[in-house]
Amino acid sequence: MDTPQISAPSRAPSSGVVHINTRHTSRFTVVGNHLTQHSELSLTAIGLAAHIQSLPAGARIGIKHLAERFPESETRIAAALRELEAHGYLKRTRERLPSGRVVTRTVSYNQPVTGATPAGAPRPQPEPEPEPEPKPKQQPQPQPSPVRPAPAHLPRPETDKPAPVPAPASIPAPPRPSLPEPQVHDLDRHRTALDLLADLRRHEPRLLLGEADIHRLAPAVAAWFERDAHPDAVRRTLVADLPGSLTRPAGLIAHRLTTLLPPPLPTAVPAEEPAPRHDPLQNCDGCDRAFRAPEPGHCRECRTDLEEAA
Incomplete structure (x- = not known):
């Protein structure tokens, strides 16, 4: 009897990796x-x-x-x-x-x-040049077509674009003017200025100032007092015509104290001395000549003759 041939299983390598492969039917990528x-x-x-x-x-x-x-x-x-x-x-x-x-x-x-070009990809073949067509014996010359202006919406060529105008250099903002300072430090004026600034919220609730802002603005108010500005006039100037939205009351007060500072009062001119008063003219009772005297009587010469006769 013939003995059936049984194929022996392949022997695994003695060392190295052993592959157990399963055929993929979906979601796979072929990588070379x-x-x-x-x-x-x-x-x-x-x-x-x-x-x-x-x-x-x-x-x-x-x-x-x-x-x-x-x-x-x-x-x-x-x-x-x-x-x-x-x-x-x-x-x-x-x-x-x-x-x-x-x-x-x-x-x-x-x-x-x-x-x-990728490896294995077919390279494009050059196309054969077409044979030149025979020219006709008499070819009418084409009439020049009228040149039409290009539509306004089409972009112009790059060469027609004007050169970009360089942006102007930014001009730095001018520095803010400093708060006015009094020429002579007066303690009474300074205290009055502190009270006026702290009291502004009673006249306008939005003018609620912090303590640091009050001490910073007090010398400017004292400079107004130094220029003979009455406290009521200073208060009316700071409270009048406030904007609708007021977020920085201290900045508004500083701006008004700086820009609306009144000029100093002019120096008082002394009154002119009265002109010398002249006595009125009188007619002498003796010689009937005119002379100046506060009251009627005799002139100087007639008074001298009277004294010698006496």
């Missing part, structure tokens, strides 16, 4: 050994290339997005992308959209490319 066994690519680059080839078209593979997905840092991922780009498995180009935004286009190749 030229990538998985590449001798110049790092393990990070090989794994990243396999991951990119398994992604659907349009998936995001930016450095930050990959760093959020995997534990490798952005530096290692960027270096791996550069390796794949240098060995022809990846191509990245930057394009400007019509809106002006610059985006990066990434193309993944499952076969490494050399130059701009």
